[in-house]
Amino acid sequence: MEAPHNSLAAEVDESAAPRTVTVSLAVESPEQMQALGRRIAGVLRPGDLVMLTGELGAGKTTLTRGLGEGLGVRGAVTSPTFVIARVHPSLTRGPALVHVDAYRLGGGLDEMEDLDLDVSLPESVVVVEWGDGKVEELSEDRLHVVIHRAVGDTDDERRSVTLVGIGTRWAELRGARGALEG
Numbered sequence: 001m002e003a004p005h006n007s008l009a010a011e012v013d014e015s016a017a018p019r020t021v022t023v024s025l026a027v028e029s030p031e032q033m034q035a036l037g038r039r040i041a042g043v044l045r046p047g048d049l050v051m052l053t054g055e056l057g058a059g060k061t062t063l064t065r066g067l068g069e070g071l072g073v074r075g076a077v078t079s080p081t082f083v084i085a086r087v088h089p090s091l092t093r094g095p096a097l098v099h100v101d102a103y104r105l106g107g108g109l110d111e112m113e114d115l116d117l118d119v120s121l122p123e124s125v126v127v128v129e130w131g132d133g134k135v136e137e138l139s140e141d142r143l144h145v146v147i148h149r150a151v152g153d154t155d156d157e158r159r160s161v162t163l164v165g166i167g168t169r170w171a172e173l174r175g176a177r178g179a180l181e182g
Helices: 030-041 060-071 109-113 117-123 168-181
Strands: 009-012 020-027 049-054 085-088 096-101 124-129 142-149 159-166
Touching (some): 020 168, 030 060, 030 142, 060 142, 159 168
Parallel strands (some): 049 124, 049 142
Antiparallel strands (some): 142 159
16 A cells, blocks of 8 residues: 655644644545554554544545554444444454544534543543534543545545644654654
C-alpha cells in the first residue's frame, strides 16, 4: 500500500490553545485512508478519544477500519449508524475499539452518557464519528481528525486530512510525525 504523500506538516498552532498540535496531509485513495488509520493506531493507547469529522462519504469509517486493523481488534469494522455503537475487543491484549456514530444523536453529552462511554474510555480507544459538540467533555485530551473531500458529483478519491491533537497527551504527536508518514 502506498503511504499518503505530499509533505506532512507538524506544528503547534500558536493561535489555538497552547496544548494543540496540528498535522496535515493528503490521502489519494481509500486504501491510503485505511493505511493512515493503521499508522494512527500505532500511537493510540487505552483512554484515547478520537473524534472524526467529515462529510458523508469522506472516509471516516474507512479510517476507523484501519484503526481496528492497527489495534488488532476482533470483528469487521463497519459503520455503526443504526446501532449507534460497536465494541471490538482486542485480539492482541491491547485496548478494545469502541466505534460510535453520533450522527443520529441530536443532544450533546446527555445522550452520549446513555452509551456509558466514560466507563469504556479508560481501557479502550473510543472513536466517535460526528462527535463535534457531543463528546468533547469526555476528555481534555483528544485527537480530532477532520477529513475534507471534494463535494458534488465527482469521482475524486483525494482527501485532505487534518489531525488536531488537543491536550498534553497529544503534544507527543510532533514526535509521531515519521510514524504517520509511513
